[in-house]
Amino acid sequence: MLDYRYNACAPGIKEKVVEMAINSSGIRETARVLKIDKNTVISILKRKEDSLVQVNPIFLSENTESPKVRDLYDLNYLSENYSHSFSEQQKEQLAEFAKNPDSLVSRYSQNHSEDK
Numbered sequence: 001m002l003d004y005r006y007n008a009c010a011p012g013i014k015e016k017v018v019e020m021a022i023n024s025s026g027i028r029e030t031a032r033v034l035k036i037d038k039n040t041v042i043s044i045l046k047r048k049e050d051s052l053v054q055v056n057p058i059f060l061s062e063n064t065e066s067p068k069v070r071d072l073y074d075l076n077y078l079s080e081n082y083s084h085s086f087s088e089q090q091k092e093q094l095a096e097f098a099k100n101p102d103s104l105v106s107r108y109s110q111n112h113s114e115d116k
Contacts, residue, residue: 007035007036008034008037013034013036013044014044014048016034017030017034017036017044017045018044018045018048020034021045022085027041075094075097079091079094
């Protein structure tokens with residue numbers, strides 16, 4: 001295995017930067033953890049901008065309610081247009097949501113009436 005003088009050249013570092021950004025890590029934290037320069041982090045994120053769609057994992061949890069019904073429409077849009085940005089677990093949870101739309105309607109009807 002090669003020993004890289006500068007960690008930013010190591011294989012997989014760009015993917016780690018994107019993953020950390022998606023998981024809400026800041027630029028300085030990412031640079032510190034990966035032992036690379038913060039300007040390198042910014043450069044990588046600028047080039048990978050379309051991979052940085054963020055999904056709130058709390059929304060996908062079955063134990064919590066979404067604050068607004070429009071989040072359902074946002075999730076649908078994101079899943080159709082940016083499916084590459086979801087983890088496999090998140091894709092499975094979205095598929096479960098889609099299986100029973102009547103359950104979603106009843107679960108979020110109160111939020112829908114508040115949104116009007």
